[in-house]
Amino acid sequence: MTRKTWFKMSISVLLTAVLILLSACGSAGNNASGKQKSLDFLWFSDGKEGEVIKEIIKEYEQSNSNVKINLIEVGFKDIQTKLKTMLSGGKPPALSRVTDTGSFANQAVDLTPYVENAEQFQDQFIDSLKPYYVMDNKLVAAPMDVTANGLIYNKTLFDKAGVKVPTSPDEVWTWDEYIAALKQVMDKGGARYGMVWDVTPHRWSTLLYQNGGSILTEDGSAAAINSEAGIRSMEMFKQLHQEGIMPESVWLGGENPNNLFRSGTVAAHWAGNWMISNYKDITDFEWGVTYMPKGTQRSSVPGGKFLMAFKGSGQEEEAAKFIEYLTSKEVNSKYNQESLFMSPRKDSSTLNYEFGKEMFEVFSDELKNSSPLAANDWSRQTLISKISTDLKNHIMDVLSDKATPQDALDQMAKQINEAIGSQ
Structure with missing residues (x-):
């Protein structure tokens, strides 16, 4: 080996060592602890x-x-x-x-x-x-x-009945106007039912907030569900069933509201935004989303x-x-x-x-446009989990004539206050 060749090899080895050292330092910089x-x-x-x-x-x-x-x-x-x-x-x-x-x-x-x-x-x-x-x-x-809770509707049935849905917040129906629209879709559009409503107190409570009510007081210290707004909401819900706008088979018989809407025989489904993805494969009829009606105010439940x-x-x-x-x-x-x-x-x-x-x-x-009382109620999940089944049962008791709206919600308020006291 000549002296010149030996020198070149030495320089090459030195440069390689420097590069390895720099690489190690760079790795340590990305992960100072050296551990993932x-x-x-x-x-x-x-x-x-x-x-x-x-x-x-x-x-x-x-x-x-x-x-x-x-x-x-x-x-x-x-x-x-x-x-x-x-x-x-x-x-x-x-x-x-x-x-x-x-x-x-x-x-x-x-x-x-x-x-x-x-x-x-x-x-x-x-x-x-x-x-x-x-x-x-x-x-x-x-x-x-x-x-959010909202309103999915069968556009094909509404069009057949000649009923136009609200297309902007300025056109939101009152509850009376909404019920009249559903009846027209049943009479002229051939809908078997005006609407189906998910069997959950969460979805039912949307009506409660639209009427200005709430499950709890604002500070969460006591029940508020048996207020005038609460009684009115329960009476309206029962009326929807009594007039045949909603089928008893869902809340009292366990029939799946999703399947009923998919059948194309129901004008509207009171559900949640996740159903947009669920219903995207429907091809038998056109459907869409419109604004929910208002009582004393508009509201969904976040x-x-x-x-x-x-x-x-x-x-x-x-x-x-x-x-x-x-x-x-x-x-x-x-x-x-x-x-x-x-x-x-x-x-x-x-x-x-x-x-x-x-x-x-x-x-x-x-x-x-939702009532702040909706989040105030449903964010108290530790309490809500204790009373949710009771509320569903009381709603079903009213629908099956086992209790009046007043008696059912007075009993519900008592159970809520007991649950609050036990926390």
Whole structure:
């Protein structure tokens, strides 16, 4: 080997060593601890959102090479039990998708220290959701999507009857006008029934708020359901059944309202925005979404899914960072648009959905015009879970003539006050 060749080889070895050292320093800069952080993420899916979240997670991991998101998928009916088991066993997930924020608020990480400005963070989301995720001045969760109750109608039957539905908030029907429209669709359009209504106290309570009532007082200290507005709501609901506008087979016989609407023989379905995705495969008739009628006021009932981080996971800061990412405008809009959900963000109320864009806008308007008492009631999920079945049973007692509206709601108020007292 010549001296010149030896010199060239020495320089080459030296340069290689320098490059290896620089590469190692760069890797340490991306992950100072040298150890990848693994976040368990408890998740359930209602539809296609599971595939959407997996794509978002992949993108996040590519930009954050020191983080691994371990998505743990369970069925919706099992999420509460699974989460409680993990928490009681001392092995909480880093974060979870939840519907019941109240039951887990004490175990939740307060996100306040992890966001730049808590007030500005909250202000990104629609006001009606605040009671669900801000408790005792703590950010116990963050909204991922929002739901609303609304009115889906059979356009083919309405057109056949010559009945035009409201196409703007300025044209919203009164309840009397709405009932008259349903009767006309039954008489001239051939509808067997005017409407079907989901068998849940949540959906029933929409009528309560439209009449100016509520389940609880504003401070949540006592029942308010047996007010004049509550009695009137129960009387109206019974009347809808007595006049044959609604079939007794749904609330009293267990018949599926979705199947009845799909049959093309029902003029309208009082349901939630998630049914837009459910009904998109209907081809036997045209259908759409219109505005719900108003009583003393307009109202829907807000709900949704939330993201919650948990104390004791060891990944509190990284979980909070990931939640902030998932609720950001760009990411949250992508998630809801592709999942056919509604975004809780004020700046994402109008999204470019592949299906039903105008329908989602109607649901969004219903939320904007909802009574604040609706969220005030339903955000108290620990209490609501104790009384929800009782309320459904009392409604059914009125429909089956086992109780008068006054007696049923007086008894319901007593049960609510007892539940409040036992908390």
